[in-house]
Amino acid sequence: MSDMTRSLLEDLKAILGASSVTADAERRAAYSSDETLPWFDRHYTADVVCFPENTAQVSAVLKYANERRVPVTPRGAGTGLSGGAVPYMGGIVMSMERMNSIIEIDVENRTLTAEPGVVTSEITKAARERGLLYAGDPCSGDISFIGGNVAENAGGNKVIKYGSTGAHVLGLEIVLADGSILTLGGKRRKDVTGYDLIHLIVGSEGTLAVVTKVILNLLPLPARVTDLFVPMRSVNAAMRLVAAISTRGGVIPSSVEFMDRKSIQNVKDYTGMEIPHSEAAAFLIIQMDGMDRRQLWIDVERVGDICVELGALEVFVAEDRNARDRVWRIRRLVAEEEWTNSMALLSKEDIVVPSGSISEFLAELPALAERHRAEYNAYGHIGDGNIHMTIFPMSDMEPDDLKKASNAMCADLYRLVKRLGGTLSGEHGIGLKRREYMNIFLDEAHIALIRRLKDAFDPNGVLNPGKIVEG
Ligand SMILES: Cc1cc2nc3c(=O)[nH]c(=O)nc-3n(C[C@H](O)[C@H](O)[C@H](O)COP(=O)(O)OP(=O)(O)OC[C@H]3O[C@@H](n4cnc5c(N)ncnc54)[C@H](O)[C@@H]3O)c2cc1C
Known part of the structure; x- marks a missing residue:
């Protein structure tokens, strides 16, 4: 342990108490990563991790760190998908886990x-x-x-x-x-x-x-929630259906989730689970909720009819908790399968395009992936135009080439997203992972304003430095 780390540890113990600070190597490593791991070239590790128990303690640690210019990275549960909780500049990781009431x-x-x-x-x-x-x-x-x-x-x-x-x-x-x-x-x-x-x-x-x-x-609390599981004949038909639920059905559903054929195939291979019409081109989960049970059923029937008219191979209606859990389990397993096989991923993307451009976006993906010799699956919150794309390397690629291939494919992907009026991240954030691509989507004046805001809040640059925009 360096002299600097030792004195940081001692000072924080004096502020928070000995049981609220650690410099133990294993714990520092555990609190220095999030779910973005396969992406980074190296591990960034905190010098110490602290666990404040109230606002006064948070304030005291920040005041101390600010005076000494020590970086502080706030940390929630570490489930982030952009490296936001990774202590890029070392210093203190501030875990919020004890403030849990x-x-x-x-x-x-x-x-x-x-x-x-x-x-x-x-x-x-x-x-x-x-x-x-x-x-x-x-x-x-x-x-x-x-x-x-x-x-x-x-x-x-x-x-x-x-x-x-x-x-x-x-x-x-x-x-x-x-x-x-x-x-x-x-x-x-x-x-x-x-x-x-x-x-x-x-x-x-x-x-x-x-x-x-x-x-x-x-x-x-809605009195009733109903989920539809809808395998669709084609991706285009699925996208027409997404729009028609509101424009023709007059319903704002509480969820519209999408999974492509590859996502479903991955779940089948991973679990051995039987999924009806698993060869369909696209799958939607449509959730509707409401206070009036009769009205909800009328809406469900109307949306069900539109599904069939626009190319549903079948419409499965899940009303009771068990049936609804079975439907959502499929969606959850798409993500779980990826994490289990996560070392094989090139990148997990979170792009958004306007709803009217989703068909065009999905139609261009196969050629884009072929150009970069990658495979992908696409799924996500399609009702919001938010698509999670996971890019997989071709198996014959050398490890050193993976990162280059991923960067090249992402840059190409983002140009397509930008052309369609979309953006870099819908919900996973920029963090470390996406900051180098910010200038594709935001012009110089916009990035300069972000920097000035950061300066106004944090003139010494101690709070989570290196995130969102570089330098
Ligand atoms: C399986 C899986 C599914 C996911 N699904 C979704 C999804 O559907 N939608 C979605 O949006 N995200 C999703 N995520 C991503 C992730 O769960 C979210 O970004 C979540 O909000 C992160 O919360 P966290 O507590 O884990 O934060 P962390 O990962 O610990 O931190 C995230 C960021 O928040 C900052 N931070 C944390 N706490 C504080 C605080 N108290 N004050 C200031 N800054 C703070 C950190 O510095 C960091 O920049 C998913 C992740 C996984 C692994």
Whole structure:
């Protein structure tokens, strides 16, 4: 251990107590990565990891680090997919895992107040127990923290109807790099008193402030939820159907998820599971919810008819919990299979295009992949135009060539996305993984403004340095 690390460790012990700081090599390594691992050329490791238990401790650590110019990387559950929680410049990793209480559920105001280290699904569960809906629903909800969701503006399955995490945030408590504590917003649903700083912090990936408290909006819990599993004759037909659910069916579904044939094939190979019409070109999961059971059934029938008219091979209707779990298990297994075989991945992408351009985007992918001698599967939150593409290398490629091949393919992919009016990331964020591509999507003045905002919040550059934009 260097003298600098030793004195950092001792100083943080004095601030937080000995049991709230570690420089143990194994723990530093464990708290220095997220789910983006196969992408990076090297491991970036924290010098120390600390575990504050309250806002005052967060403030004290930041004040200390800011005065000494020590980098601090806030960390939620480490499920991020862009390297946001990776301590690129070493220094301190600040884990939020001990700030894990649901502080209050206010039924009358329909709000829930939580510390940042609460697992997202615990928030959903606590709200449901009070007859309310927390509509944030990332697929990682069972493992990610609400603070991480806020920092990434996490999306997920229900964005088409309810919006991303930011849409549910009414208030935040944050700590700035110099240790000052601010309260933004509150339990109110309208607020134009000054700039909308809440939604600047949402999605800022821990580069502007540490979130220490979140006030969330809750909604009435839908009385009924129904899922349709729909294998489709062609990808184009599936995309026409996605649009028609709202334009002809008059319904805003709570989810529209897409899986291509390769995704389904991977799940079959991985589990041996029988999936009906597994040779279909595309698969949709359409979820509808509502308060009025009769009306919901009328909507389900109308959307079901449109599915058949537009090329569904069959429409499976899942109403009870078991049937609905079986449907969503398939979607979850697409991601699980990838993580199990993750070392074979070149890259996992998170692009978004306008809904009307999805067909064109998907149609161009086979030629693009062939040019780069790669294979891919595509799936994701198609109702939002958000497609997760996982790129696999050809098996005969030398390991050293993989990264180059991946970079070349991504650059080509992003040019296509840009031409179609899309963007670099819909929900996984920029972090370390995508920052070199920011200038494809944002012009110079936009990136310069991001830098000036960062300077205003964190003039010494100690909060999660090196993320979102380089240098
Ligand atoms: C299987 C799987 C499925 C996923 N599905 C989805 C999905 O459907 N939708 C989606 O959007 N994402 C998804 N993700 C990505 C990931 O779960 C989300 O980005 C999530 O919001 C990260 O939360 P976390 O607590 O793990 O944060 P971390 O990964 O620990 O951190 C993410 C970023 O937030 C910052 N941060 C964390 N806590 C704080 C805080 N309190 N204050 C300030 N900054 C903070 C970190 O510095 C980092 O930049 C998935 C990931 C996996 C592994």
